[in-house]
Amino acid sequence: MSQFEHLELPKTSIELPRRSRGGGGGGTSRSDRSSHGQQLLTQISGLTQRSKQNTSQFHLNPKLIFKIKLSPDGSLQESALSPLGLTLLAQEPRVNKAIVVFATDEDLTQFQFRLEVYSGLVESPYEYGHLDAITELVALEPADRTGRLLELEPIEPGETAALDLELWHTGDNTEMRQYIDELDDVLRGLSDNSEMRVSDRYVGSYLCIARIKVTSDVLNLLLEEDFVKEIDRRPKPNFETPAEYNISLSDLPEVNSPSEQNCGVLVVDSGVTRGHPLIAPALGEAEVFPDTAREFIVGGPDDGDELTGGHGTGVSGIAIYGDIGKGIEENAFQPDVWLFSARVTNQNNEYDPDSLLENQLDDAVRYFTQNYANCKIINISLGDARLSFKDGQKQFRLAAKIDELAYELRHKNLVFVISAGNLPYEMGTGEQMRIDYPNYLFEESAKIIEPATAAIALSVGSISLGTGSLQYSNDAQRTAIARVQGYPSPFTRRGFGVDGMIKPDLIDFGGDLVIDRTRIIPNEPGASIMTFARDFTGSMFRAYCGTSFAAPRVANIAAQLFTLFPNATSNLIRALIASSAELPGELPSVLQEQKRNDTKQLAKQLQVFGYGHPDVTRAKYSAENYAVLLEDDRQIPVGSFQIFEIPPLPEQYLSTPGTRILSVALAFDPPTRPTRGDSYLGITMEFNLFKDVSKDSIVQAFVNASRTDSPEDFTEISLSTLKKNNPGKGIAVGLYPGSNLRKKGCLQKGQINISDRAKGFGEQPLYLVLSCSRKWAKPEEIESQRYALVVSVYHSDPEVDVYNQLKLKTQVSPIIPRARIR
Incomplete structure (x- = not known):
């Protein structure tokens, strides 16, 4: 596939006027119990007859097993099943509203009797009104049993x-x-x-x-x-044979250092094994912070992690190479990213008790960014599992410090990448964990931890490789929990974050957990992520699992982008990564949409996956069927609005069958303050996309709205006016997530899947309106806010040449570097 440089996004000459900020076991009762109850009796009779007729040749037919479907607002608690003579086998995801039960012939008599009472066929002082929740009794089908x-x-x-x-x-x-x-x-x-x-x-x-x-x-x-x-x-292991798990020193290919100007990643962790033959060529510098006397942290900058066997080295290897498993398979290692290492823990993975971690981080970031201009990515795969975020609480301390650094050093264009944190688990709870997966991810205790709530950072959750145990691939007792590629890792954490902003921002591969009977096995080769071993004399590679190892994959992508776009702002790098991200192709049923525009399920997807799994190629390059238009380092006066014009979408793009996705990504870096409970962000931004309407109409609506006494409702007033003046035209493009959810954060992405019947996308330009609002930031200190904007237009058919058609319509030069055609 061809690889083209991205295009610039045309901006109209209109800048809308600045506006000032103003002041100061249940459910619905049934009325048809008699007929409904008799219908349920007929269904249970049919299930019983079916069970008796289907004698199992495998001797697996001891009891009647069936599914109870429930009404959308109904529930049937497990405690209510026993009196009915039913035993709960499984409760399907809440969105499916069904439970699976079994009953012996004797038990079934109890259930039938209560249905007769419920129907009014038998007199009784009891009504059994909780049976209103049941809509249908059905058999399980082969599709229900197919993994x-x-x-x-x-x-x-x-x-x-x-x-x-x-x-x-x-x-x-x-x-x-x-x-x-x-x-x-x-x-x-x-x-x-x-x-x-x-x-x-x-x-x-x-x-x-x-x-x-x-x-x-x-x-x-x-x-x-x-x-x-x-x-x-059964899940497949990463490698076919254990021999691929290691490469001897003599068989290693020659490894050259990255180009001098290439971007580097600072890994703040337990240190790094400087002499590792695959790390040394890419290592810029390693240091200890802030224990200059070497009294608390012994052993210098080398990886001192003696508890898990080299956490910092493992994270560092992925930051350098991205996909080490691929390097092992191909026996090819050529680093494109420099590594800088800041060791902040001792051999027991403890922070210096005499130093604030905030100061350790501050010293490390300032040292490396001042001494190395190419050190632009800071990876933090450390967190405090005791500090999981609770809705409504203020920002954590370390997260606030990270945002403070990102804002203060914004002229250096730093991108912070932070792991979402791992859910703790007890080693003897493997069975229960698999049974409850992934529902437990939505418990309050599964929220992201400090410092993953940092607003200006990229927070990264974890997904499974879809692979199983390498050494014990034929052992039925050893089985992975998530099993399917792209499913959430069993240990990942979910959002949302401060003020309800979308966190984690992204997900990447972090591995899976394997259970052996009740025992949970972390870091199982095959199901986990391959990286470098601290003690490479025995084996140069080892397996790890955790969000700690998903984050450096994203850090590696960010570094590659800075190398390709050396003059880009950190906002553009974040926006490009978010724009390239997609949800996994396979989702657990608890996260799937049950109807069109299922906002409840879509919100769950955002909580777990954020904007999705980034694609480095899509972030770097456009293609014939994938065009990226962008704007970087643009300033918008606080309290004002700007309009961008997107050319009409090509006729070939709209008429060719396939999937069509239009997305908009916005990134900005505002001041933050953890003491402000009203808004953690001092400045907020949002965007809205319009079609099938003239630019003059949009300008007039926004100008009129700016003169009202409700500046906080400015956008809503403008939208209302535009819809009123253009009845039945559907002029507001329904991007998801909607503006009210997007605008809570400073990395925003909205997209729409354009259907075959959609109108208004090809006749005239689309207009993207960007607005900037002041919360608590003082006008005398901040007059304008910088940002980056990325618009992508994608078609699933590779023969649709949307790129060159849009390039002709934009009539602007592609951004540098020059096109790379392959």
Whole structure:
């Protein structure tokens, strides 16, 4: 694919006038209980007959298992199920409003009796009104039992595949083991050479899993079994053989240092192993802060982490190379990024008790940025798990210090990248963690931690590689929790942040957790991220998992962008990364939209993924079907508005079938103050996009709104006026997330998926209106705010040449550097 330089975003000559800031077990009751109850009785009768008729050839049919669907506002607590003769097996994500239960014939009699009372067929002093919540009783279908990996990669006819089969756990371990024994006997009897069989098994308190080898025909039969909870393909390890896990020193390729002008990353961590053969060529300098007497931190700048085996070295390796696993596979390592290291912890991963961490960070950042002009990225993969953010609270201290540094040193254009933090877990809770995944991510305790709430920094959460254990890939007892590439890592944390701003901003690969029975295994090779080992004499590589190792992947991207765009501001780098980001292609059901424009689910996605997973190529270059128009280092007077003109979208772009996405990303670096409970940001900005309306109409509406007595509602008044003057035209482009959520932060992105039926995108220009408001920043101190703006236009069909058509319409030169065609 061709790689083109990005285009400039045309700005109109209109700058709208500055405006001044003014002063000072339930649900809805049913009226049709009789008919509804009789309908439920008919459904349960049909389920019972179906169960009796379908005798299992695998001896897996001990009880009736079915799904209870609930009304949108209804609920049925687990405590209410036991009196009904039902036992809860699973509660589906809240958006699905359903629970899975089982009952013996004797238990089912109780449920049927209560349904008869509910229907009025039997007299009783009880009404059982909580049954109003039930809408339908249905059987589970094969699709309910097909795991996501198996859905993505179905078994081919004639293939014999190793799969993970999970049975509904009745609570009786002896019973579950017997079922697996009988299943093994049946499978072996179906093949002459015992090719089909149960090769491994695990029966715990909550999980019952068997590793089975079956053909596609037998798989289809098993998917019809009521007692089967799920069948899925086993996760694949990162590498095919353990030999690829290490490379001997003699086999290492020659590693050259990066070009002198290339950008560097400062890693604030436990130090770095300076003599590592893959780190040394890219190491600019390493130092200890602030313990100059070397009394608390011994061993100098080298990695002193003796608890986890080299956290700083692991983070540093990823900051230099990005994807070390790819380097191992290709046996090719050529660093494009310089490394600077600030060690701030001792051998026990403790901070100096006599020094403020804020001062350690301040000293380190100022030292390296003053002595090395190319040191522009600061990676902080450290956090305090005790300090998780609570809605409504003020900013954390270290996060506030980071924002203060970013603002004070904005002339140096520094980009801070911070890991979102890891959820703590107890080593013996593996089964429960897998069962509850990913619902526990929405508990209050799963919020991001200090200092990931920093507003001007890029906060990074973690997603799974979609791979399993390397050494124990055939062990049914060792299984990854997330399993699917792009699913949230089981340990990642979610937002939102201060004042409800979108945090984390981004996600990247940080690995997965593996469970062995009830035991949780972190840093399992295959499921984790490959990086460098502190003690490289034994092995140069080791595996790590955590958001700590997702953050330096983003730091590496930011450094590559600064190398390509050496004159860019930090705002442009942040905006380009956000613009390039996309949500993973696969999402857990609890995070999927259940209807069009499902704002509740979309908000959950933002809390976990932020704006998504960045793509370094899209951030660097445009392509035929992906055009980026940008504006950098622009100043906007506080209290005023500016308009940008986006050319009409090409006819080929709008008429060719496929996915069309238009996005806008804004980044700015305002003053911040943690003592202000009304607004952490001293200045706020927002943008709105309009179509099918003239520029004069927009200007008039905003000018008139500026004269009202409600400056805080300026944008809303303008929008209302424009809609009133243009009825039925849909002139406001519905970007998501909406302006009210976007404008809470200083990195904002809104996008729209343009449908085939959309109108108003190709007839005349689109107008992007940018506004800047003053909160508490004093006019005599801050008259204007700098920002960067990135607009991207994408089509899924690579044959659609949107880039060159927009380039002709913009009639401005591409930004430097020159085009690179490959």
